Amino acid sequence: MNTRRLVGFCIKVPLGKFEIGPEHTDAAYLNDRSRLSIDQHQGTGVLPEPVRYPWHMNDIANLRKSYERAELNESASAADPMQQFDQWLKEAIASEVPEPNAMTLATVSSDLRPSTRVVLIKGYDERGIVWFTNYNSRKGLQLAGNPFAALQFHWVELERVVRIEGRVEKVSDTESDDYFNSRPLDSRIGAWASPQSQVIDGRGTLVANAAKYGAQFLLQPPRPPHWGGYRLVPDQWEFWQGRKSRLHDRLRYRQSPEGDWLRERLAP
Numbered sequence: 001m002n003t004r005r006l007v008g009f010c011i012k013v014p015l016g017k018f019e020i021g022p023e024h025t026d027a028a029y030l031n032d033r034s035r036l037s038i039d040q041h042q043g044t045g046v047l048p049e050p051v052r053y054p055w056h057m058n059d060i061a062n063l064r065k066s067y068e069r070a071e072l073n074e075s076a077s078a079a080d081p082m083q084q085f086d087q088w089l090k091e092a093i094a095s096e097v098p099e100p101n102a103m104t105l106a107t108v109s110s111d112l113r114p115s116t117r118v119v120l121i122k123g124y125d126e127r128g129i130v131w132f133t134n135y136n137s138r139k140g141l142q143l144a145g146n147p148f149a150a151l152q153f154h155w156v157e158l159e160r161v162v163r164i165e166g167r168v169e170k171v172s173d174t175e176s177d178d179y180f181n182s183r184p185l186d187s188r189i190g191a192w193a194s195p196q197s198q199v200i201d202g203r204g205t206l207v208a209n210a211a212k213y214g215a216q217f218l219l220q221p222p223r224p225p226h227w228g229g230y231r232l233v234p235d236q237w238e239f240w241q242g243r244k245s246r247l248h249d250r251l252r253y254r255q256s257p258e259g260d261w262l263r264e265r266l267a268p
């Protein structure tokens with residue numbers, strides 16, 4: 001198959017019409033046999049086929065985006081960061097961004113090495129942010145040794161990031177039971193079947209475990225003792241809103257010793 005790779009382009013903007021946008025784009029392509037060709041594309045500079053993977057190093061270095069959707073300022077943001085978070089999470093859900101409830105969780109091991117993974121937020125209130133997992137997992141063992149963590153939401157389409165840091169505690173058994181019992185049956189069996197983060201022989205181990213626990217518990221699996229919720233109690237938040245020319249808005253909230261929230265603007 002004859003494929004072409006984009007190697008450069010030039011957007012032609014008519015003089016005096018910068019606000020109107022490009023008139024046309026000249027795109028240079030290199031084909032399989034190192035032959036260069038130049039195509040002209042009319043309109044906004046959106047390049048059609050065959051601009052496709054693999055991205056080469058230079059292509060990646062040149063990937064850029066201008067953030068222009070919204071702004072975040074001191075007067076329009078909530079004094080309480082949890083209220084600001086509530087507003088942004090609701091806006092992310094209403095905007096139907098993919099997996100608005102997915103957040104990156106960073107923990108640190110006893111030898112001070114950080115690690116991250118994605119988990120789902122399952123609740124939040126004035127006490128903090130809750131997710132559920134296996135207490136014997138890698139993150140669970142790290143939290144047992146060092147109960148501080150960081151969370152990050154990145155709502156790409158909204159050009160927004162929320163960073164949250166604080167101390168982590170286990171939620172009460174009742175909270176874990178309530179959430180566990182609300183899960184679909186296969187997820188409840190899965191909590192028994194998967195020794196999360198441990199090395200297993202193959203997928204067959206999981207399937208065999210699921211069959212075993214399914215037969216044992218039928219429709220009423222109890223919550224495994226090694227499975228439950230964590231709550232991060234925030235002592236620092238940051239709300240990031242992408243802005244034009246890399247002059248992004250960053251508002252950080254820090255808790256004073258008296259428990260009040262101090263809101264500060266950080267340089268982007």
Ligand SMILES: Cc1cc2nc3c(=O)[nH]c(=O)nc-3n(C[C@H](O)[C@H](O)[C@H](O)COP(=O)(O)O)c2cc1C
Nearest residue numbers: 102117118119120131132133134137138139140197
């Ligand atoms: C979108 C998404 C949501 C996830 N949600 C959870 C979750 O809520 N709880 C969980 O234990 N793992 C969740 N995972 C899997 C974790 O990212 C991770 O693989 C697992 O928790 C093991 O991490 P660890 O070995 O660092 O403990 C999710 C993964 C993705 C991609």
